[in-house]
Structure formats: structure tokens, C-alpha cells
Amino acid sequence: MATYNVTGVRKALSDDFTHRHIEGVCTDDHAHHALMTVVASIKAGDTWISKAGGYEKTIKVVSKCPQPGCKASPYIETSPWSLRKDNLEHLDLC
Numbered sequence: 607m608a609t610y611n612v613t614g615v616r617k618a619l620s621d622d623f624t625h626r627h628i629e630g631v632c633t634d635d636h637a638h639h640a641l642m643t644v645v646a647s648i649k650a651g652d653t654w655i656s657k658a659g660g661y662e663k664t665i666k667v668v669s670k671c672p673q674p675g676c677k678a679s680p681y682i683e684t685s686p687w688s689l690r691k692d693n694l695e696h697l698d699l700c
């Protein structure tokens with residue numbers, strides 16, 4: 607099983623134009639991985655860790671984007687309510 611180190615996120619505008627949510631991540635080798643690729647990899651047993659701002663958090667697959675009313679599903683998160691970089695949403699854009 608592989609381990610991937612995530613250092614950035616790429617975001618896209620939601621279908622209802624109210625927010626931007628994660629559409630993919632970037633790893634420390636500067637490769638971009640689409641959200642669905644990451645979800646499939648985690649479900650297959652690989653480990654994806656976000657590393658930013660001194661935090662290391664294991665990325666989890668969740669049923670949907672945390673924004674109210676958003677239907678993006680499945681989705682990925684670390685600490686969705688944190689204001690720091692232990693929250694995948696707050697990683698630098700890539």
C-alpha cells in the first residue's frame with residue numbers, strides 16, 4: 607500500500623456557485639490527483655496524509671462536502687471545522 611503526502615489543494619466552484627470546494631490535491635512531487643482518484647485510492651487501502659503548517663493529518667473519505675446544501679459526494683477531509691492548516695480546506699492552493 608502506498609502513502610502520499612499532500613501539500614496543496616485545488617478547488618472548483620460548486621454547482622450552486624456559493625463556495626469553492628476541493629476538486630483535487632497536489633502531492634509533494636507536484637503531481638495533481640483528482641478528488642475521485644484520491645477517494646478510490648483511500649478506499650483501496652492507500653494512505654493520504656496532509657502535511658502543511660507543521661500539521662500532519664490523515665485524509666478521510668466522507669459522504670459529502672461540509673457546506674450546507676452541497677451535493678458534492680463523496681468528499682475528503684481532515685479536520686473540517688479547524689481554521690488552521692490541519693484542515694485540508696486551508697492548505698495552499700496548487
Ligand SMILES: [Zn+2]
Pocket residue numbers: 620625626627671672673676677678
Ligand atoms: Zn461543496
